[in-house]
Amino acid sequence: MTDDRRRIVVLGGGTAGWMAANLFAHAWPRAHVTVIESPDIGIIGVGEGSTPQLKAFFDRLGIAERDWMPACNATYKNGIAFHGWSERPGCESYFHPFPTALDIHTQESFFTHAGARRGGVAVDAHPDRFYLPARLAAEQRGPKPADNFPFEPSYGYHFDAYLVGAFLRDHAAARGVVHLPLRVTEVRVGADGRAAALVTEDGQAIEAELFVDASGFRSVIAQEALGVKFRSFADNLFNDSAVVMPTPRVGEAINAHTKATALSAGWCWDIPLTIRTGNGYVYSSLYLTPEQAEAELRAHLGLPDDAPAARHLKMKVGRVETSWSANCLTVGLAQGFIEPLEATALHIVQATVEGFINAWAAGGFTPRHRDKFNASIAARYDGIRDYIVCHYRVNQRTDTRYWRDNAANKHLSDSLKALLHCWFSGGDLVAEVARQRIEGYYSPMSWYCLLSGYGSYPPDAQLRVVDGGADMARIDDFLRRCAANFAPHHVQLASLGAL
Secondary structure (H helix, E strand, O other), rough: OOOOOOOEEOOOHHHHHHHHHHHHHOOOOOOOOEEEEOOOOOOOOOOOOOOOHHHHHHHHHHOHHHHHHHHHOEEEEOOOEEOEEEOOOOOOOEEEEOEOOHEEEEEHHHHHHHHHHOEEEEEOHHHHHOOOHHHHHHOOOOOOOOOOOOOEEOOEOOOOOOOOHHHHHHHHOOOOOOOEEEEEEEEEOOOOOOOOEEOOOOEEEEOOOOOEEHHHHHHHHHHHHOOEEEEEEEOOOOOOEEEEOOEEOOOOOOOOOOEEEEEEEEEEEEEEOEEEEEEEEEEEEOOOOOHHHHHHHHHOOOOOOOOOEEEEEEOOOHHHHOEEOEEEEEEEEOOOOOHHHOOHHHHHHHHHHHHHHHHHHOOOOOHHHHHHHHHHHHHHHHHHHHHHHHHHHHOOOOOOOOHHHHHHHOOOOHHHHHHEEEEEEEEOHHHHHHHHHHOOOOHHHHHHHHHHHHOOOOOHHOOOOOOOOOHHHHHHHHHHHHHHOOOEHHHHHHHHHOO
């Protein structure tokens, strides 16, 4: 690494902008990092959940859960419970777990059973029977084990996005990051096609060696000023709208998982925070009007027509063609958005900034590794997109045109086509994921859970009974005894001071 004294300007705060600022300040303590954040622009806050990578982010910055979680109304997340995505008996719901060190004791049996059932053998191949996080979620236990239990699951969080942004702002400011609460009126671009300065409403022209565009869907620097192209995923993913309304938390128990419940033209999230539940309906405007979507969400939640107030959002689903263009790195909604089904938004921000830090420094703070970096981030976006598209493509609902059209959607990548062909032809899915080198986006476990959880198997009438198979009673007992080492979720939160 050469000299790390760089001038970096981030346009836009929110969770993405402040994550980027903190990572830059941590990696390069001598860098001069400034965040310009308009006080008039709020945080979208569509997704308030994370993958386990967010824990690595806070660990990297040296921020303890006890310090940030109570301040952000945060709770733990064992995974995601999917309800109503399949009409197949026994598959009306399934749980997508995060990995644990205990999976080695049960996962092989699950993969073996899934392979047998794909071949027409009547064995139990529903994922919930084989993974500890599904049991923890069902029993409303958090992911933190007792001290004498030496195995920990991976886990994510639920949180108030606005409060996380504010927390990260204060953390960055304490480490020397400059915060300018100003509106940018102009992006000056030099004759060389690089961003030269951001002009603020008070007339300042703020120059930098690197600009980070975290300005939201407008993408003020990358798309508007530098002309970076945007690649829409509209053919792959139908949903482009959301209606959001929080409700107060009721009772002592708090789920340690996200719920994703299929509705007539999309799905509804249920994200439990310490003081409220975040609810939202992600849907396609080709099938529902905003008024219809709000009415359906209220009916689903059992809420009156006038309270609480609803917030309506539009989503620009897709990604920029190049995340690093000229001297601009694009992150957050400015970079792209894949609907919040798997809560990957902050994961992509983190991967983008950390990958850029490594690439820029390895190239001597030159664009030497820019093409490789851009290809890597584009592949990550496309890999996540394919996994989410698969949820819709293999859905087993027939009650509305929306679900039938998704099941008939032919706009699939070659990667996803190959994965689906492998599954339905009885091929080796683990080998196919390895062949495509996509396990870094979603592991074979995730693909097995999704396809098995929907019941993507031959019809029950075609199944045959044979001897053999895993000892399910032993697996049930093993997971039951493991789960006994995990306290109820609300007890774990209380130990943090979050309740």
